[in-house]
Amino acid sequence: MNNLRLCIPCHFGLEKTLKFEIERIGGENLTVTDGKVTFSGDYNTVAKANLWVSTGERVLIELASFNARSFEELFQGVMNIPLEDFIGKYDAFPVKGYSLDSQLHSVPDCQKIIKKACVKRLEKVYGISYFEETGAKHQLQFSLMKDVFTLYLDTTGEGLHKRGYRRNSNAAPIKETLAAGIIDLGRVRSDSIVCDPMCGSGTFLIESAYKALKVAPGIRRNFAAQKWEQIPEKVWQNARSEAMDMIDKQGSFKAFGFDIDDIAVELTRDNAKKAGVGSKLTVKQQDIRKFVQPEQCITFCNPPYGERLLEIRDAEELYKRLGERLQPSRERPCYIISPHEEFEKFFGKKADKKRKLYNGMIKCDLYMYFK
Ligand SMILES: C[S@@+](CC[C@H](N)C(=O)[O-])C[C@H]1O[C@@H](n2cnc3c(N)ncnc32)[C@H](O)[C@@H]1O
Known part of the structure; x- marks a missing residue:
């Protein structure tokens, strides 16, 4: 998929460094805000970002953002997202997130409504009424900030700080x-x-x-989206072999x-x-x-x-x-x-x-x- 809006959260204070890293891997139309950088790209950018970004926490695909002050607004808004572009018939799609300064403050209730809306949409698209969710995990992550709802899809899985080299740790390692x-x-x-x-x-x-x-910091690990049918294996292979050549x-x-x-x-x-x-x-x-x-x-x-x-x-x-x-x-x-x-x-x-x-x-x- 070509025109994706992507988002990488980071430690407060590292936004500028993260911005440079995203520019280096070809991210476009960057917007820097406190604790995150959003940008445009395609699946190649997703693979490169996961492999190369050293200061970000995870690579998220922004699916939609809208105002949601009632459960009805939330439900209808999620129903309108073309989830089938990313989530297949058998894929797992758990929902998690947080709410800050918003009318919809109960996270478990929001989770339930979002899940219901996703199921409703995908039922129509796939013509089934039961989702096994035995396929690849597509973690949905939402944020509600001052009544603005944003839904993301996590491509990373375990946080990017898990490079795959620190299996042991002392009392107080720096992230x-x-x-x-x-x-x-x-x-x-x-x-x-x-x-x-x-x-x-x-x-x-x-x-x-x-x-x-x-050395690309993610070279020794795998990412959640590697299991997604929607991203051709070649995308990951190319990004990895390019990273190996760069060393x-x-x-x-x-x-x-x-x-x-x-x-x-x-x-x-x-x-x-x-x-x-x-x-x-x-x-x-x-x-x-x-x-x-x-x-x-x-x-x-x-x-x-x-x-x-x-x-x-x-x-x-x-x-x-x-x-x-x-x-x-x-x-x-x-x-x-x-x-x-x-x-x-x-x-x-x-x-x-x-x-x-x-x-x-x-x-x-x-x-x-x-x-
Ligand atoms: C906060 S930890 C450093 C963590 C490290 N940056 C990491 O990522 O794992 C502080 C370290 O200082 C070491 N340390 C304490 N007193 C020391 C001393 N007098 N001389 C040298 N090292 C000392 C401790 O053994 C500990 O490993």
Whole structure:
């Protein structure tokens, strides 16, 4: 199908980065709003977006958007959507969603009405009265915001942050999509050297390797829409083989990871191997107190948060140690994410720039040092 309206939600603060990513894969007519980017494309764009977008959460097809203040308006509106263009006779089409500041505030009731309207429409089209729903899953997702109803079809399945390399995780890993956005701000290139002095499960290092070597972040996983009859297999095959051809095998990129915890060191090595970038990483057990910043190196770090891993005082102590070991400059820029409002005080240096970001539900700042 050619003229699809697509939507990719993202972490607040990453919209601009996501916009560039969508432009790079050929998305057109982009609209950026808080927490999402909408754009036009076709099934090739859907496949490419799933494979290549590193900072978005999922790729949705926008089916319709209209005002709905009553169940009747909702029912009639959904009945008018040409669902049969996407949903086959045997396909499963569960419904989920949310409602904010709207008259129709009961999500379970909206779900029931939407499902009923879908069934009513498809009964007419397919001439059947019972839907087995044993075929491919076509997850319908709705949003009701200030009485504006939008219905989406999810092409991704498990969120895009599930790259397929992190089967194991430590206590507080940063989400892959957020790490990718931070790395983009750090301008990692094919010849960059990157380090993380508190690497945990290695997310910054692995995402940096992907960015540097042009590895499509979705290359190691499958997507819900791959099972859809409506999208020819060739579309996915072409997108995958194009992505394989894009990998920069000559890039001199290197990454160094350190962590005080032996288990984290093993975890990073293991995850990097699963991600196919194990040979690019050197990982060692080491306390931040002994850390020496490599020459010409970009540092990314997500130090422990007081409320989650350590007592707040311990975390502040660690920020001080980090400040003693890091000497940011043009040649050795540092990007540190922390929710601590006085991070700069303990770290001992004022950031050249700050950016508000959300790590899950936690409001953070990205402290950028590049001068
Ligand atoms: C929030 S986690 C980092 C998570 C990581 N960004 C990821 O995605 O998995 C903080 C890490 O700092 C490490 N750490 C705590 N104290 C440390 C110290 N004194 N020196 C080095 N690493 C330390 C912890 O073991 C933990 O793995």
